[in-house]
């Protein structure tokens with residue numbers, strides 16, 4: 001019989017588990033400390049639990065960690081890992097070293113329902129939500145886990161479409177009983193889903209990145225069908241209710257497509273849309289994907305766009321493009337793996 005993973009359980013959930021097994025409640029804290037602090041990979045290693053309790057726990061539970069099944073290293077140091085989450089389903093996790101930072105980009109779903117025109121994960125369609133255990137395993141099981149400085153939920157999937165599991169993973173990541181990470185080192189990226197946005201902002205202190213890509217509703221709808229359900233103007237209105245001037249940072253992601261959204265008309269409209277909001281804009285280079293009639297903007301166009309935005313009060317940066325030589329666009333590697341399996 002398949003065992004239930006302990007990874008991804010909050011302290012309260014661990015207390016319920018040990019209580020159900022007739023163990024004292026403090027055992028939950030010991031398990032959390034072994035798992036999240038010492039990062040053991042088996043229940044046998046939890047040596048301050050009695051042998052009897054370890055056996056009892058092992059009968060139904062396991063840590064639930066599993067190593068990546070594949071990895072690809074870029075010449076620039078970026079490493080893309082592929083984790084198997086169920087029969088024929090894989091997710092990508094990307095390690096990005098950069099000066100003093102070491103960022104891990106994690107996935108929240110296999111595939112995605114949002115169907116953005118420019119995204120390879122969107123093209124896969126939706127296969128499954130990841131559990132908190134599968135989200136945390138991406139951190140637990142990469143060789144660089146102890147050197148990480150930042151975590152971004154910018155891999156496969158829409159985090160607000162799987163918010164219960166994402167919030168559970170964030171609780172473990174940011175609590176003292178868990179990994180004890182500062183929420184300032186974690187960013188969750190979303191297209192903006194109505195229910196999820198407010199819930200995330202109320203229940204988590206982590207940074208938020210909203211994928212914007214066009215300030216014009218008709219064009220945003222064409223690029224990102226999620227605009228139909230929750231227009232960017234309403235998202236921005238909702239965001240105005242929160243304070244982003246202190247610990248928590250709000251940023252907008254803006255992929256620059258040549259001749260599509262990269263003229264000054266767009267920069268001006270962005271300034272209008274975001275006026276008065278404490279935020280920054282990250283301009284992203286488009287990673288070409290097969291079958292999309294879109295091209296990335298020229299570097300000079302991106303620089304001029306950035307300078308206009310920054311000059312008009314919205315601090316903007318151009319995100320360095322990493323790992324171009326290893327199927328950089330998120331979803332490319334897992335799609336290739338799936339196609340490989342299909343042709344076997």
Ligand SMILES: C[S@@+](CC[C@H](N)C(=O)[O-])C[C@H]1O[C@@H](n2cnc3c(N)ncnc32)[C@H](O)[C@@H]1O
Pocket residue numbers: 118119120121153154155156157158159189190191209210211253255284285286287288289329330
């Ligand atoms: C893959 S998504 C995952 C998080 C969330 N679903 C979202 O869209 O914000 C992370 C970021 O990658 C961007 N992205 C998707 N496909 C891309 C591509 N082909 N080139 C560059 N950025 C891309 C998205 O727009 C988003 O800003």
Ligand code: SF4
Pocket residue numbers: 112113114115116119120121122123155156157158191
């Ligand atoms: S960009 Fe984000 S929301 Fe859009 S399809 Fe890709 S993963 Fe989903």
